Amino acid sequence: MNNTNGLISGDNKGLASHLFEKDMNPRALPHEVEFVAAFAQANEGDVSPNTKGPHCMDTGLPCDTEHSTCNGRNEMCVASGPGRDMFESTLIIGSKQYEKAKELYTQANITGIKLSGPIDFRHQFVDMSKQELKLETGEMVKTCPAAMGYSFAAGTTDGPGDFDFTQGTNSTNKFWSFVSQFISKPSPQQVDCQKPKPILLNTGEVNFPYAWQPSIIPIQLLRVGQLVITSLPGEFTTMSGRRVRNALTKIFKEDGKIANATVVLAGLSNAYADYIATFEEYQKQRYEAASTIYGPHTLSAYINLFSKMATMMVQGKPVAAGTAPPDLLSKQLSFVLPVVxxxxxxxxxxxxxxxxxxxxxxxGDLVTVTFNSADPRNNLMTMNSFLAVEKRSSDGSWEVVYTDSHWVTKFEWTRTETLLGRSSAVISWQTGSDEPVGMYRVRHSGYHKPLFEDPQPFTGVSRTFKVVGKSKSYKSYINFVHKNQNRVMAYQPLE
Known part of the structure; x- marks a missing residue:
């Protein structure tokens, strides 16, 4: 899903999880499953599911390779695929992940490796803005306070930015330098430390109303037998992740004497410290490098810290807990007005x-119903649903077959009159080509807020409709409906 999507979505990994769980719990609704399938991120910092690659939206030609632009601008350079739109692409990519995972799961008892050995962990808070280390060349280097480069504002081909920013920018712009200095003017030491990144946002030296980006970051190793899970607090690129994995594998195999040690990476764990590019990638200053906030030696610092932690683990020694970051929950600012x-x-x-x-x-038809609705923020319907597609059973009762957690449904809420607080919700259900025939209805549930009162629950249903097969019965039923339109009952609210 790209940055034009306005619907809450688990994206392709969420869909893969849903498909696997549905396979293992065929009659359970998503929030009722006993078998949970988790599709975690690894070192995905520079990985894209848009397999058709970036093309210029106006000409259809490939974008400029170095800067990801079309005629010098990035807004028209957008990646797509493998489907016709982002929804079909998500379905294809998510389905492929599910299918491969199911294959591995099925073969696990035959080709899998049984885990054996101790269960262990190490966790530590570190200040990533003040790390000093010696490289293999003997050179002493350090990390920097956080800063975002110009190419960060250019976005990526999965979601281009605005204005005149482009990827691969290694120089400053007088206008944007003037604008950014109103936020924070980087010191000469910061400029030198972050080179060759041209600093657009000097976030590490801004502390009003609180720090704009973190400096204290958690790192963690988990061990289950010969499996070692590395908790990465950000988005490591492919090569960055490979270097972390190689360094830790060597320690666990050689120092830890775990011949079959397997090190896996769990990205976006415990905290978010943006992207982590290699030193070489940092020199090119594309989006991921411009978003590597602690400077060109960020990756080396992480490898150094994780290597020390791995050594302590194999030696059975503890690590210092470190200083925890401040708790800012009570200081969070929100500019979203409450529901009146x-x-x-x-x-x-x-x-x-x-x-x-x-x-x-x-x-195979698309069912769409528009309801009088209310602001979804009144109640987020956690472990519940804003919609239900219900099928009538043979005994006349109604069974929920789909909710807003299913890929085949959408809940789209719109404020129609701001002053009067009126809104509508469009609920759509994409029926399958093999959808069971029968009688169905669509239910919408939520909470509405009266003036000066707490939110109150409501629910409503569509008329009952029939889903039929693609056969002669469809035409005959249509003719029957047309002849009996005057018998359609008016809406009656539920008690």
């Missing part, structure tokens, strides 16, 4: 359909 009230047009109800479902759909 919700209302609906006179003579209507919350949850009442504005545009109801059709009487009949064939397999």
């Amino acid at each position: 009230m919700d209302s609906v047009p006179v003579g209507t109800e919350f949850g009442q359909p504005i545009t109801d479902a059709q009487m009949v759909y064939k397999q």
Whole structure:
């Protein structure tokens, strides 16, 4: 999913998790599953699922390779694929991950390696802005207070930025230097430390109303037998992750005498310290390098710290806990106004359909219903759902078959009248080509806020409609519906 998506989504890994869990818990709803499938990130900093690569949206030609631009600007250079749009692409990529994971899971008892040995861990807080270390060349280097480079503002081909920023920028711009100095003017020492990154945002030296980016970062190693999980507090590039893994594998195999040690990387763990590029990648100052906030030796510092921690682990020694970062939860600022009230047009109800479902759909059709709604922030419906697709059972009862956690449904809320607090919700359900035929309805649930009162629950349903197969019965049923339109009952709110 790219940065034009306005819907909450687990993206391709969330979809892979959903597909695996549905496979293992075929009759359970997503929040009821007993088998949990987690698809974790590793060193994905420069990895993209957009397999068709970047092209210019206006010409269809490949973008400039070095700067990811079209005619000198980055806004039109966008990567796509493998599908026709981001939803189809997510479905394809997520399905492939699920299929491979299921294959590995099925073969685990045959080709898998049984874990054996101790369970152990090490955890430490470190100040990444003040690390000093000696490189293999003997040179003493250090990390820097956090800073973002110009190419950070250019974005990536998965989500381009704005204005005139481009990737691969190694020089400053007088206008943007003037603007950025109103936030914080980097000291000469900071400029020298971050070279060749041209500093756009000197975040590490801004502390109002609190630090803009972290300096104290958690690092962690977990061991389960011969498996070692490295908790990376950011987005390491492919080569950065490979170097971390190689360094730790050597320690656990040679010093720890674990011949079959397997080191895996768990990215985005415990904290977020942006991207971590290699020293060589840092020199090119593309997006990931410009977002490597602690300077050109960031990766070397992480490898040094993780290597020391691994050595202490194999020696059975503890590590110093370090100084924990400040707790800023009570100081968080929000500029989002609270919900004052919700209302609906006179003579209507919350949850009442504005545009109801059709009487009949064939397999593969898109079902869409628009409801009177209320601000979803009134209640996030945690472990619940804003929507339900229900199928009528043979005994007349209704069974929930899909919720807003399913890939085939969408819940799109829109504020229609701000002053009156009115809003609508479009609920859509993409039926499958093999969807079970039968009678269905769509339910919308939520909470509305009366003026000066606490939010109150509401629910509403669409008319009952039929899903039929792609056969002659579809045409005959359509003819029946057209002849009996006057028998369609008006909406009645639920008790």
